[in-house]
Amino acid sequence: xxxxxxxxxxxxxxxxxxILDHIRENLSYSTSRFTxxxxxxxxxxxxxxxxxxxxxxxxFYIEFTNPEDRGVKYLKLRKDLYVYLPDIDDVxxxxxxxxxxxxxxxxxxxxxxxxxxxLRFYKPTSLSDTAIEGNSLYVLELEDxxxxxxxxxxxxxxxxxxxxxxxxxxxxxxxxxxxEVEALEYRAIGGKYxxxxxxxxDLRLKDSYTKFVMSDVSFDTPVPQNIFRLEFLKK
Amino acid sequence: xxxxxxxIRNIFRNKRRSFLTALSLSVAGFVIVALHGYMTGVLNTxxxxxxxxxxxxxxxxxxxxxxxxxxxxxxxYIENTYEIEKTLNESKYVDFYTLRIKAxxxxxxxxxxxxxxxxxxxxxxxxRRAFHIEKENIIEGVYDLSRGCIxxxxxxxxxxxxxxxxxxxxSRSVAGGISAIKIPVAAVANMGYTVFEKSLVLLSTPDAxxxxxxxxxxxxxxxxxxxxxxxxxxxxxxxxxxGIVANPxxxxxxxxxxxxxxxxxxxxxxxxxxxxxxxxAIVNTMTVAVFERMREIxxxxxxxxxxxxxxxxxxxxGTLLGASGGLAGSILGFFINMVLRVRGLSFEEMxxxxxxxxxxxxxxxxxxxxxxxxxxxVTVVSxxxxxxxxxxxxxxxxxxxxxxx
Numbered sequence: 001x002x003x004x005x006x007x008x009x010x011x012x013x014x015x016x017x018x019i020l021d022h023i024r025e026n027l028s029y030s031t032s033r034f035t036x037x038x039x040x041x042x043x044x045x046x047x048x049x050x051x052x053x054x055x056x057x058x059x060f061y062i063e064f065t066n067p068e069d070r071g072v073k074y075l076k077l078r079k080d081l082y083v084y085l086p087d088i089d090d091v092x093x094x095x096x097x098x099x100x101x102x103x104x105x106x107x108x109x110x111x112x113x114x115x116x117x118x119l120r121f122y123k124p125t126s127l128s129d130t131a132i133e134g135n136s137l138y139v140l141e142l143e144d145x146x147x148x149x150x151x152x153x154x155x156x157x158x159x160x161x162x163x164x165x166x167x168x169x170x171x172x173x174x175x176x177x178x179x180e181v182e183a184l185e186y187r188a189i190g191g192k193y194x195x196x197x198x199x200x201x202d203l204r205l206k207d208s209y210t211k212f213v214m215s216d217v218s219f220d221t222p223v224p225q226n227i228f229r230l231e232f233l234k235k
Numbered sequence: 236x237x238x239x240x241x242x243i244r245n246i247f248r249n250k251r252r253s254f255l256t257a258l259s260l261s262v263a264g265f266v267i268v269a270l271h272g273y274m275t276g277v278l279n280t281x282x283x284x285x286x287x288x289x290x291x292x293x294x295x296x297x298x299x300x301x302x303x304x305x306x307x308x309x310x311x312y313i314e315n316t317y318e319i320e321k322t323l324n325e326s327k328y329v330d331f332y333t334l335r336i337k338a339x340x341x342x343x344x345x346x347x348x349x350x351x352x353x354x355x356x357x358x359x360x361x362x363r364r365a366f367h368i369e370k371e372n373i374i375e376g377v378y379d380l381s382r383g384c385i386x387x388x389x390x391x392x393x394x395x396x397x398x399x400x401x402x403x404x405x406s407r408s409v410a411g412g413i414s415a416i417k418i419p420v421a422a423v424a425n426m427g428y429t430v431f432e433k434s435l436v437l438l439s440t441p442d443a444x445x446x447x448x449x450x451x452x453x454x455x456x457x458x459x460x461x462x463x464x465x466x467x468x469x470x471x472x473x474x475x476x477x478g479i480v481a482n483p484x485x486x487x488x489x490x491x492x493x494x495x496x497x498x499x500x501x502x503x504x505x506x507x508x509x510x511x512x513x514x515x516a517i518v519n520t521m522t523v524a525v526f527e528r529m530r531e532i533x534x535x536x537x538x539x540x541x542x543x544x545x546x547x548x549x550x551x552x553g554t555l556l557g558a559s560g561g562l563a564g565s566i567l568g569f570f571i572n573m574v575l576r577v578r579g580l581s582f583e584e585m586x587x588x589x590x591x592x593x594x595x596x597x598x599x600x601x602x603x604x605x606x607x608x609x610x611x612x613v614t615v616v617s618x619x620x621x622x623x624x625x626x627x628x629x630x631x632x633x634x635x636x637x638x639x640x
Contacts, residue, residue: 040411042303042308042310043299043302043303043308043311044299045299045310045311045411047310047410047411049411049412064413066412067412068408068410068411068412069412069413072412072413083405083413085403085405085413085414085415087414087415087416088403088415088416088417090403090415090417092341092343092349092403092405092415093343093347093349094341094349095349096349097350097351098341098349098350098351101339101341101351104407104413105310105407105411205303205306206302206303
């Protein structure tokens with residue numbers, strides 16, 4: 001009986017790995033549909049862009065609907081990212097250094113956008129407790145062990161109750177803080193607890209932030225099959 | 236007059252010694268003139284390049300653009316340039332000005348090659364005295380922006396581009412949306428500056444506006460004044476619309492301006508040291524040449540020449556040798572600098588791997604005042620050095636002087 005109790009208690013023990021696994025699990029799904037808005041602030045200017053799209057496994061499709069970008073479509077097929085540009089009625093493939101560019105002028109890079117399960121690159125290095133404004137949080141430190149992640153170190157604040165991340169700080173190998181991502185709102189969708197509003201700041205830029213707000217999102221629901229084909233982009 | 240004749244006769248009496256002495260002095264004169272031309276040439280060419288290609292004497296932009304200029308914020312542009320242009324046209328300090336449209340972008344070729352690039356829209360007519368690509372720097376195609384864009388030769392090499400190829404340029408419109416144009420390559424050019432060679436795509440103003448989806452306006456107005464000395468007076472004399480700022484190139488360049496100031500002082504110090512070394516070489520040459528003539532001084536004293544006459548004789552000889560050598564060397568230095576100024580000194584192979592604002596071709600300066608300075612230094616130092624043994628011989632009897640070796 002004592003052995004059983006001990007095993008039960010051990011299985012309930014919070015480890016850095018178990019928290020990371022929980023976060024990754026919470027963000028994983030086979031398909032998704034979404035409609036979203038991006039608010040991009042650069043200096044005094046604030047731009048708003050709307051898009052909707054689908055994802056399936058590693059692939060996703062996004063189509064912009066705001067007047068300035070109407071008809072711009074992105075398609076990620078396996079490791080490639082394609083863009084349909086209505087101005088020239090043509091498709092280009094983004095690759096190499098180009099992926100480090102900002103996505104539609106936001107604080108998010110194309111590299112950030114195309115990473116499938118980005119936390120898979122990381123291993124926890126430490127776990128500690130903290131409290132901010134009365135909320136009990138874990139401080140989870142992650143480090144890239146593969147040498148392929150866009151950021152070497154992540155410092156994550158995790159809500160103790162829901163085991164969801166509330167803030168991430170992304171660092172270079174030299175310890176420079178590059179970006180900061182904060183979850184503004186979580187919503188329970190299809191049994192998962194998903195961040196539907198986040199704000200990202202590229203700390204290299206002054207007076208700059210990008211806010212993503214998902215107005216409509218559903219997971220593990222059927223998505224149109226023909227969308228994930230290159231030929232569909234030009235249609 | 237008789238003393239001068241005697242000095243000239245003395246110079247020609249031992250032609251080889253006199254020639255070698257004058258040659259050494261001419262090297263000193265040459266170094267003083269040539270080095271000055273080269274050093275000021277390096278600094279001036281670098282500074283001029285930055286002013287012409289990047290800042291003008293004064294750069295007019297929106298406040299927000301200026302603060303984030305490194306990131307080329309294409310949405311921060313001067314929408315209406317009419318009022319500013321009117322002010323510039325009326326200013327007595329303005330020589331000319333140019334309007335530039337700048338943006339970061341992505342380049343895609345038909346073969347699937349891609350590159351992040353810097354896009355710059357210009358009016359070639361207005362840029363004639365600023366960002367002008369000389370005919371000999373066009374490697375392929377024609378310098379005609381109405382036919383397409385111009386790309387740097389390194390960029391062309393990386394992407395295997397040729398004139399006539401069609402490119403896709405993708406950027407963000409001034410409204411913040413993604414935008415693209417298809418444009419042929421009109422020419423591949425040697426831009427003369429590493430950063431531009433690797434990443435610049437030069438467009439006509441209409442093509443740049445088409446890409447950025449704007450009817451008018453510019454990101455930067457580069458103002459070129461009638462002289463650098465008018466910068467402060469010009470800045471005090473103008474009034475600009477709200478949100479628009481005018482900054483002198485020294486402020487715009489930031490650390491590069493500091494580099495220029497530092498290099499100016501550093502090169503100045505090196506120049507002083509080199510000039511002192513040249514003077515030391517003159518002292519050395521003249522001292523050896525005159526001290527070996529101590530016995531001659533003894534002879535002159537024993538036949539009745541006074542100390543004052545000996546002093547004059549050696550002084551005149553030193554002055555003549557210094558003047559002839561100094562003048563020849565200075566003129567040679569001036570002439571070589573003039574040739575190099577026309578032909579240019581190419582550092583392309585050496586610096587093309589560095590993204591440093593240093594021009595491929597440096598042109599030494601030529602300055603008549605430096606010839607006069609070099610001539611004066613060599614002559615005065617030669618005179619001063621040549622009379623020292625004569626002054627020393629003053630204290631000696633003819634017999635003592637004759638015993639000197």
